[in-house]
Amino acid sequence: WGQVDPIFSKDLSFYVFWLPVLDAAVVYTLVVTFLVLALTAAVYAAAGGATLGSGRFRLSEEARRHLGVILASVLLLLAARWYLSGFGLLINGNSAVQGIFGFADSEARLPALQTMSIVAIGAAAAILWGSWRNRPAAVAGAFGAVIIGGALITNLYPSVVQSFRVEPNELERETPFILQNMEFTRLAYGIDEKSLERRPFDFDASAPIDWGEAAEQFSGLPIWGSGTGAPLLTTYREVEARFQYYDFDRVSIDRYHTDDGLVPVTIAVRHVDPTGIPDQNWQNLHLRERYVAGLGAVASAANSRTAEGRPEMLLRGLPPETLKSSVGSVPLQLD
Known part of the structure; x- marks a missing residue:
């Protein structure tokens, strides 16, 4: 190994060994935590810790804090998922050029994923504070910020960049990323400039054509x-x-x-x-x-x-x- 990528300067072994393991661990933990959240809410509802009466939803202090901690954990895991997805873009990009890591990935999707990681961490902190201080508006606002931000920042913003900055001049925008992809493709197959042998192609247009041989071919x-x-x-x-x-x-x-x-x-x-x-x-x-x-x-x-x-x-x-x-x-x- 010893070769690093041009975006994060991480050794290529990270993408082969560590990234799949970390991504699978985060996804598995996220699913388990979400199930725990649902089951915990159901238990509190059955035990009377969560009630709905007179048009208002009430949670006991214990239920509010317990569910707040689990919900904050879900958001922290989402933050980790978005953070790791940034590395995944280098392997599975969204460029129109054969799905490589392209201009819109570099200028929009990667910053969007990093931004959403920060937003999710901030939302987790706000939910913890709101559940401890009994501030339902803070909890709802933090959760809403993650949902709306995820839709606007990770989906709409990259689409706008692709439509208005890339497509009008796609070749110029994508050329540096195409060259990077070609360089690492050669590296993967062990092909470099030293191993290439260039030979001149000689063709005599005036030479007679053997049509019988051509027909056989x-x-x-x-x-x-x-x-x-x-x-x-x-x-x-x-x-x-x-x-x-x-x-x-x-x-x-x-x-x-x-x-x-x-x-x-x-x-x-x-x-x-x-x-x-x-x-x-x-x-x-x-x-x-x-x-x-x-x-x-x-x-x-x-x-x-x-x-x-x-x-x-x-x-x-x-x-x-x-x-x-x-x-x-x-x-x-x-x-």
């Missing part, structure tokens, strides 16, 4: 796209879904070995779409096999199509059956 490229918005996905849904409760989420491209080398194949998994089940009762949604599990997959050659312009299927039907297809000059069969 491009023959294995997919002509069908993958993903959730691929036209092939629409074809699969129309032809191979078969029932309204079956669907395909996305098309993926895999490659299989043949005598001619690697051949690209498009694959989609048939799964159950609960919204398409005709009678959506509990038995159909949870027990009946046809509505619980998908049935097989479909596959087609990614680098060829039929004379009609449709995909050349390799795996299709219900139940699924494999088909022999000529991809290039070698029959390809999925088993």
Whole structure:
């Protein structure tokens, strides 16, 4: 280790080992303390320490001080959570540039989190004082300051900075942070300027092109796209879904070995779409096999199509059956 970050000057080991442990400990303690607060309030209400009568809510002195201490503890833990979240921004930033730590994080979110930590500590002190001195206005004001401040400072203020300072000149604002991210990415992969070898690229535009060789090189490229918005996905849904409760989420491209080398194949998994089940009762949604599990997959050659312009299927039907297809000059069969 021995390398520090450029914002807090902390060793990188802190973000790998200590930060996850501290964050988990604070969150766990916060949840437990909040549950203790709720249970304590319920016990006092059942025992008569907290009553509501004549339009007024009354707490006994013991209940008021006890609940005040627990509520102050909750706010102190929130302060610790906000403080640690500032370090977390360096790992999970909110920049529009691939989620790195960006300008709005540095100039708005980080100061906002630090400010809310101070506000929460002050609110905890005010709640302790108010509960001991029987000043309900101080308790309510402190709690309200945390809620309103959390909404305005940690959410609204960074959005304003992003909209009015970053987006009008995003490249200039984000460039220093992009360079920092690139530097530490190289460091993570052990790539530095000394390990890079720069070679000149020589290209003779006047040299003749061997179109036969070029055609052979491009023959294995997919002509069908993958993903959730691929036209092939629409074809699969129309032809191979078969029932309204079956669907395909996305098309993926895999490659299989043949005598001619690697051949690209498009694959989609048939799964159950609960919204398409005709009678959506509990038995159909949870027990009946046809509505619980998908049935097989479909596959087609990614680098060829039929004379009609449709995909050349390799795996299709219900139940699924494999088909022999000529991809290039070698029959390809999925088993």
